Amino acid sequence: MKGVIVILFFLWALLIPFFCSYGGEHIVLYQVGEKDPAVATMLKKLLAGKGYGMSVLEGTDSIEKHVELANKINKLRASLFLALNFSFSEQENVLVAITDAKKKTGQILAVEDVPAIHAADSREYAVIVADLFNKKVIELPLFPLLGIDMPGVLLRVECQKEKVNEVLGKISDSIQKYFGRGMKK
Numbered sequence: 001m002k003g004v005i006v007i008l009f010f011l012w013a014l015l016i017p018f019f020c021s022y023g024g025e026h027i028v029l030y031q032v033g034e035k036d037p038a039v040a041t042m043l044k045k046l047l048a049g050k051g052y053g054m055s056v057l058e059g060t061d062s063i064e065k066h067v068e069l070a071n072k073i074n075k076l077r078a079s080l081f082l083a084l085n086f087s088f089s090e091q092e093n094v095l096v097a098i099t100d101a102k103k104k105t106g107q108i109l110a111v112e113d114v115p116a117i118h119a120a121d122s123r124e125y126a127v128i129v130a131d132l133f134n135k136k137v138i139e140l141p142l143f144p145l146l147g148i149d150m151p152g153v154l155l156r157v158e159c160q161k162e163k164v165n166e167v168l169g170k171i172s173d174s175i176q177k178y179f180g181r182g183m184k185k
Contacts, residue, residue, distance in 0.1 A: 025080070026054070027054045027078060027080045028080070028082065029055065029057070030069075030144055031086075032083050032084065032085045034085070034087045035059075036086060036087075040084075042164070043084075043168050043172065044056060046169070047175065050176055055073075066146060067146070070147035071147070073150075078150055079151075080153075080178065081151065082152070083144035083154040084154075084155050084157070087158050088158070090160060092157075092158065092163065093156075093159075094133040094155070095135070095154075095155070096129055096130040096138070096154075097140045097153070098123055098153055099116065099119070099139065099140070099142045099152070100142075101141075101145075111147040115145045118151040118152065121151035122152055122153055123137065125151055125153055128174045128177050129153065129171065129174035132174050133170060155171070
């Protein structure tokens with residue numbers, strides 16, 4: 001009887017990854033610009049309902065404080081970094097940007113070169129989110145991504161208060177598509 005239980009447990013442990021499509025992924029939400037805690041809370045609830053973990057951090061304008069935050073963020077071993085500047089306006093306006101840092105050769109990278117390690121994954125996520133908003137991805141020197149050692153995107157969103165749920169739903173959908181991109185439907 002013990003042998004059967006051990007075998008069933010072993011089979012369960014082997015098969016669980018096939019049934020959990022996106023559990024265990026962790027997202028860092030780095031709020032820049034206007035920092036509305038209600039927006040972060042709503043997005044966190046949406047993502048938690050889909051099985052994602054999320055850390056919410058407030059951005060800074062100080063290079064020293066940002067480098068300290070980047071070190072803490074990198075220790076989280078998260079799967080995605082989303083620098084979000086969310087504000088309310090009469091018209092919807094969305095900007096999707098990735099860093100313009102290029103891969104360097106060598107063992108030691110400067111802090112501004114670290115995001116380039118994840119350029120392909122960052123672009124892949126940026127294209128997914130840009131497509132949902134019918135926008136194009138642009139490359140910029142991005143301060144919030146400085147020193148971040150994971151795929152990362154800056155998303156600036158302006159929308160009407162009545163459309164906040166719709167916009168956050170698109171962001172949530174883009175994250176789900178990004179993490180599910182290698183899975184067959």
